[in-house]
Amino acid sequence: MSRKILLDKIGIAGIETFPVYRSNGGYASVEKALKMQPADIVEEVKKSGLRGRGGAGFPTGLKWSFIDKKSGRPRYLVCNADESEPGTFKDRFLMEKLPHLVLEGMITASIALEANLSFIYVRGEFRWIIKILEKAIVEAKEAGFLGRNILGTGYNLEIVVQTGAGAYICGEETALIESLEGKRGNPRIKPPFPAVSGLYGNPTVVSNVESIAAVPWIVNNGGAEYAKIGVPKSSGTKLISACGNINNPGVYEIELGLPVKDFLFAPEWCGGMKNGKRLKAVVAGGSSVPILPAGLFLKTANGEDRLMSYESLADGGFATGTMLGSGGFIVYDEDQCIVRNTWNFTRFYHHESCGQCSPCREGTGWMERILHNIENGHGKMSDIDLLWDVQKKIEGNTICPLGDAAAWPVAAAIRHFRDEFEWHIKEPKECMVRNFGIAEPAIV
Amino acid sequence: MIKVTIDGIELEVEEGTTIMNAARKIGGEVVPPAMCYYTSLKGSGGKCRACLVKVAQGSAKDPRPMPKLVASCCTNVQDGMVVLNSTSPEVLETRRGIVEFLLVNHPLDCPICDQAGECELQNFAFDHGLQKTRSEFHRREFDPIDIGPHIKLHMTRCILCYRCTMVADQLTEERVHGVLWRGEASEISTYIQKAVENDFSGNMIDVCPVGALTDRHFRFRNRVWFLNPMDAHRNCSKCSGKVVLWMRGEEVYRVTARKDQYDEVKEFICNECRWDHYDTKDWVVEGPRAVEKWSVITANKYSKETVELPEQLFSKLDNAKWDSFEGVT
Numbered sequence: 001m002s003r004k005i006l007l008d009k010i011g012i013a014g015i016e017t018f019p020v021y022r023s024n025g026g027y028a029s030v031e032k033a034l035k036m037q038p039a040d041i042v043e044e045v046k047k048s049g050l051r052g053r054g055g056a057g058f059p060t061g062l063k064w065s066f067i068d069k070k071s072g073r074p075r076y077l078v079c080n081a082d083e084s085e086p087g088t089f090k091d092r093f094l095m096e097k098l099p100h101l102v103l104e105g106m107i108t109a110s111i112a113l114e115a116n117l118s119f120i121y122v123r124g125e126f127r128w129i130i131k132i133l134e135k136a137i138v139e140a141k142e143a144g145f146l147g148r149n150i151l152g153t154g155y156n157l158e159i160v161v162q163t164g165a166g167a168y169i170c171g172e173e174t175a176l177i178e179s180l181e182g183k184r185g186n187p188r189i190k191p192p193f194p195a196v197s198g199l200y201g202n203p204t205v206v207s208n209v210e211s212i213a214a215v216p217w218i219v220n221n222g223g224a225e226y227a228k229i230g231v232p233k234s235s236g237t238k239l240i241s242a243c244g245n246i247n248n249p250g251v252y253e254i255e256l257g258l259p260v261k262d263f264l265f266a267p268e269w270c271g272g273m274k275n276g277k278r279l280k281a282v283v284a285g286g287s288s289v290p291i292l293p294a295g296l297f298l299k300t301a302n303g304e305d306r307l308m309s310y311e312s313l314a315d316g317g318f319a320t321g322t323m324l325g326s327g328g329f330i331v332y333d334e335d336q337c338i339v340r341n342t343w344n345f346t347r348f349y350h351h352e353s354c355g356q357c358s359p360c361r362e363g364t365g366w367m368e369r370i371l372h373n374i375e376n377g378h379g380k381m382s383d384i385d386l387l388w389d390v391q392k393k394i395e396g397n398t399i400c401p402l403g404d405a406a407a408w409p410v411a412a413a414i415r416h417f418r419d420e421f422e423w424h425i426k427e428p429k430e431c432m433v434r435n436f437g438i439a440e441p442a443i444v
Numbered sequence: 445m446i447k448v449t450i451d452g453i454e455l456e457v458e459e460g461t462t463i464m465n466a467a468r469k470i471g472g473e474v475v476p477p478a479m480c481y482y483t484s485l486k487g488s489g490g491k492c493r494a495c496l497v498k499v500a501q502g503s504a505k506d507p508r509p510m511p512k513l514v515a516s517c518c519t520n521v522q523d524g525m526v527v528l529n530s531t532s533p534e535v536l537e538t539r540r541g542i543v544e545f546l547l548v549n550h551p552l553d554c555p556i557c558d559q560a561g562e563c564e565l566q567n568f569a570f571d572h573g574l575q576k577t578r579s580e581f582h583r584r585e586f587d588p589i590d591i592g593p594h595i596k597l598h599m600t601r602c603i604l605c606y607r608c609t610m611v612a613d614q615l616t617e618e619r620v621h622g623v624l625w626r627g628e629a630s631e632i633s634t635y636i637q638k639a640v641e642n643d644f645s646g647n648m649i650d651v652c653p654v655g656a657l658t659d660r661h662f663r664f665r666n667r668v669w670f671l672n673p674m675d676a677h678r679n680c681s682k683c684s685g686k687v688v689l690w691m692r693g694e695e696v697y698r699v700t701a702r703k704d705q706y707d708e709v710k711e712f713i714c715n716e717c718r719w720d721h722y723d724t725k726d727w728v729v730e731g732p733r734a735v736e737k738w739s740v741i742t743a744n745k746y747s748k749e750t751v752e753l754p755e756q757l758f759s760k761l762d763n764a765k766w767d768s769f770e771g772v773t
């Protein structure tokens with residue numbers, strides 16, 4: 001359960017430079033892919049069972065097969081490196097430590113999609129990573145793996161690094177495309193999906209950094225081999241960025257299907273709770289997914305051990321389950337306040353809503369204000385039901401999933417920790433004297 | 445031609461028709477409300493979510509219902525689709541939520557707002573809203589600003605439907621008007637207090653569903669329900685010249701484009717017709733205009749629905765609203 005295929009070479013000194021990466025077997029998948037039929041590469045990725053690592057978990061191969069190749073319009077691959085979800089910090093690690101793996105994946109994927117121009121959209125705050133990627137592109141170009149007539153096969157490919165300007169919403173694929181086109185990053189109304197009409201109206205595939213980084217291994221070893229890793233339906237490995245009250249926060253590559261108990265408590269991974277505190281709750285896949293109390297997190301509602309896989313985490317639906325999401329693993333010990341945490345998340349969504357559709361634009365701010373009141377001892381009992389009602393009216397009624405992402409954490413917090421909300425309302429004085437050592441951010 | 449059923453009424457429409465437009469072919473209660481969609485503005489719709497409807501059957505081929513409510517203004521009908529609008533409690537409940545969201549930051553300053561009486565938000569809230577606000581928080585505040593010599597912008601009232609930015613975008617060559625900032629902080633703005641100056645800029649006022657963009661020549665001069673709308677036209681080299689004169693006695697208080705029953709302008713008029721001809725002598729007056737949409741403005745007006753007024757008023761007050769009025773049940 002500790003097999004590594006993304007981070008296996010991370011310990012090699014100088015692996016971020018082209019010569020070292022190349023001499024350790026790098027770029028082999030490009031050479032192989034250039035000899036294959038593009039459709040066969042897509043077929044291998046399909047066979048691998050690889051699912052999108054950006055959050056939604058849509059099968060990557062299937063998404064690639066939707067791309068419109070018949071119309072003869074130019075096709076684009078866009079690598080989504082806008083990683084801004086609170087709790088998720090895996091893509092930045094990958095790009096910083098193994099920029100050539102990401103590039104190799106992009107080149108191989110571009111060959112599969114028959115794209116001649118590909119983009120990597122990097123979160124604006126990742127200044128240093130932009131430099132690393134640009135250096136890697138120059139190196140790959142000098143070595144003939146990028147540019148005109150790659151390895152003498154006649155295939156041309158350029159990769160453009162584009163930086164964001166600090167908006168979480170630009171990670172949503174259609175907002176990202178708008179932003180790439182130089183417009184305001186408002187998500188588009190779907191359909192049409194990007195595979196039919198994306199960047200500049202042309203067929204486009206948007207894939208996450210980690211999904212793309214898994215492609216070289218799949219092409220080198222075959223999709224069937226990849227499908228053997230992990231568990232059925234959740235094949236392969238996944239990067240998990242673990243943080244919170246644990247002994248070893250950091251980025252880990254795990255084989256999907258690892259029991260959550262092992263991941264949380266084994267010294268190899270999170271190493272258990274910090275300072276011997278008790279586990280209270282876990283957000284398993286980034287701030288957007290429902291929070292689970294310790295009991296439901298370690299075991300499903302019908303008593304089975306929960307595994308780190310798409311299916312097992314989602315077992316029980318939202319009533320008793322959650323989602324793997326983008327792998328942002330946040331652990332809370334007994335001292336943490338769920339109301340405060342929910343307010344903090346909501347503050348983020350309020351700040352990041354693009355403001356196009358009314359439920360999300362107005363609802364996120366409303367929820368934040370209610371939560372701010374409750375958290376600071378000004379709440380009323382009826383606020384809890386009001387909050388529930390507001391989140392319900394946002395969920396599913398918006399243009400893009402940011403509305404859902406704002407509603408789910410609130411719903412889950414009320415569902416599983418209602419007593420804590422009630423405590424805040426019943427004990428307003430005690431709420432006010434708690435000291436978290438954090439300066440109170442001003443409400444907007 | 446494909447078949448679609450909306451609220452139990454079956455009709456045939458051309459492929460590529462949206463649910464909204466199919467419903468408008470039937471008319472009446474079947475038509476979902478629209479706060480952002482505007483037929484003649486490319487790219488409009490999808491934003492306000494007022495028009496969400498339930499699709500109980502996707503199509504004849506794939507009869508599964510759609511998992512979420514869909515925006516009827518930007519979802520095309522499929523052959524055999526079954527749509528529920530006013531017959532679905534889920535849709536009505538959601539719509540109530542949308543009204544509430546649109547009003548969370550709205551100042552509710554109808555008594556001093558020029559749009560009152562012909563405000564789409566007022567009508568929408570009257571038809572679908574709660575009687576009481578559940579939000580006790582501070583609302584967005586902005587100072588009113590002038591965007592050019594003709595138009596006043598009250599950002600506090602804006603519901604960010606994006607219609608005016610589309611007018612500015614589609615009728616002008618240089619884009620000087622758009623949306624700034626993000627989320628709840630978004631505002632409609634010109635580029636650093638620039639004026640919106642072009643021959644058709646006045647239409648931004650007409651497309652605005654609320655009182656965010658108002659006519660600086662008409663502001664505070666009269667209430668729309670005291671004015672008599674008259675259809676009139678003149679020969680104009682720039683536009684169709686077909687307008688509505690809003691008169692009180694012999695005096696023309698304002699000139700606007702003609703709106704259809706969905707509050708949409710089909711023929712945009714130029715600024716010359718709008719602001720340079722306040723004399724009835726410049727116009728061929730066709731006669732009083734029948735106001736089709738039932739609202740405050742129809743009081744004492746030539747309305748096709750005037751006879752139904754009292755009855756409708758009572759039925760509207762009866763249903764659901766009173767139930768939801770806190771403290772009355």
Ligand SMILES: Cc1cc2nc3c(=O)[nH]c(=O)nc-3n(C[C@H](O)[C@H](O)[C@H](O)COP(=O)(O)O)c2cc1C
Nearest residue numbers: 052053054080082083084171172173207208211401
């Ligand atoms: C509000 C929002 C933010 C998102 N942010 C990211 C992001 O930062 N990185 C990412 O890879 N996907 C993000 N996504 C998911 C993308 O829309 C898209 O599903 C993903 O890039 C597809 O790649 P995948 O199939 O490889 O997962 C976001 C989605 C939403 C709704």
Ligand code: SF4
Nearest residue numbers: 354356357360398400
């Ligand atoms: S859900 Fe929020 S972020 Fe997404 S389009 Fe609507 S307003 Fe914008």
Ligand code: FES
Nearest residue numbers: 490492493495517
């Ligand atoms: S009219 Fe359809 S979303 Fe606004």
